[in-house]
């Protein structure tokens with residue numbers, strides 16, 4: 394491998410799979426690479442460095458990343474100087490095995506080591522053999538990271554990571570293995586990042602973590618804030634028009650957090666509250682640590698605090714041992730809660746997880762049939778929810794003009810639903826607030842006119 398300089402600027406391509414944590418990590422890596430004199434390209438064939446930021450949550454997610462890596466073998470044959478890095482949850486999970494299987498991969502870097510990306514690339518460029526960085530630690534890996542603003546597609550809204558890892562060990566889930574133990578970021582660092590973003594024109598902040606409700610719980614310090622404390626601190630920052638957070642395990646949803654929805658005007662009335670199953674037997678085998686009745690109580694508490702709150706969820710069908718009756722209990726839960734939206738998945742066996750060793754695996758065809766039925770019914774409920782909005786005038790944060798050039802604009806409601814609207818004279822800026830009268834409901838959006 395040669396260490397010669399190329400005459401044109403060096404370019405890096407980053408492909409991201411998986412959740413918002415990974416998206417945020419990709420932004421951070423992009424920034425680290427631009428500080429190391431790379432420009433970020435969206436054209437893979439121009440890249441000198443390719444980063445594949447992988448997800449391992451389900452078998453399919455992992456396969457997608459693996460098939461891209463497979464294709465990169467040819468690219469490397471054509472351009473031997475190409476540096477290929479695998480990051481994210483598959484990197485953490487598989488470690489050195491990735492390089493053993495795929496000789497064209499130079500670097501394997503776990504989520505807690507991404508700050509080492511530029512240094513490791515430099516080593517490869519100067520003839521080093523490449524390597525694997527997957528050590529896990531109990532400190533926040535990026536204590537005072539100040540993000541760049543111009544790198545974002547939608548400059549008015551940004552994610553801020555408040556914790557890494559997960560301690561819950563739901564029996565089906567790889568995250569506690571791939572992201573390590575819960576570590577809460579210092580509130581001063583979070584606030585510094587938020588202030589920097591707001592000063593740069595950001596209007597909407599989403600606080601990120603695998604289980605934000607347990608923010609601060611692992612810290613021994615007496616005055617370390619809990620999650621509601623942190624929400625109040627961030628919400629009080631001048632200039633934050635909309636505050637959101639994701640994700641939450643229902644077991645840690647406290648009455649104090651519910652009260653935040655009544656008290657904080659800029660906290661958006663949307664709660665993503667993954668339930669996974671409506672059956673107590675399955676919930677227990679998933680190690681979710683709440684019952685169906687406790688979950689429903691929390692939903693009722695949220696709705697009492699904020700009647701207009703939209704509740705969305707995640708569901709898994711075909712967990713090992715899931716009977717017809719268990720599945721019917723999930724179907725009945727959909728009717729009871731009437732979610733505004735749901736992400737639903739077929740159970741997938743994952744490495745190291747407890748449930749991978751469970752007997753009574755549900756047949757693939759049964760999983761597929763259950764998923765179809767659940768998704769069809771949820772689509773109807775979502776549509777009915779959207780129809781309830783017809784006639785309302787709602788506050789919409791502008792995202793941009795439709796690409797079709799038909800005078801349509803697009804934005805988001807406070808419940809995070811896409812709202813397309815017409816009737817704009819002149820132009821609007823992303824992040825600007827407008828009032829839209831809703832006239833029609835679609836499956837994934839609303840339509841209306843500027844009011």
Ligand code: SAH
Pocket residue numbers: 450451565566567603604640641642667669707708709738739740741742743
């Ligand atoms: N921390 C979040 C979930 C993150 S993973 C929480 O606890 O709610 C996102 C979703 O992927 C989960 O809510 C679950 O529905 C799904 N999921 C996780 N592991 C899975 C598996 N092994 N098979 C199928 N779906 C899975």
Ligand code: SF4
Pocket residue numbers: 559560561562563566567568569603604642
């Ligand atoms: Fe996975 Fe459960 Fe942690 Fe969510 S709470 S990341 S589902 S182990």
Ligand code: F3S
Pocket residue numbers: 410411412413414415447448449450481482567568571572
């Ligand atoms: Fe996937 Fe890792 Fe996120 S497994 S969902 S990228 S935490």
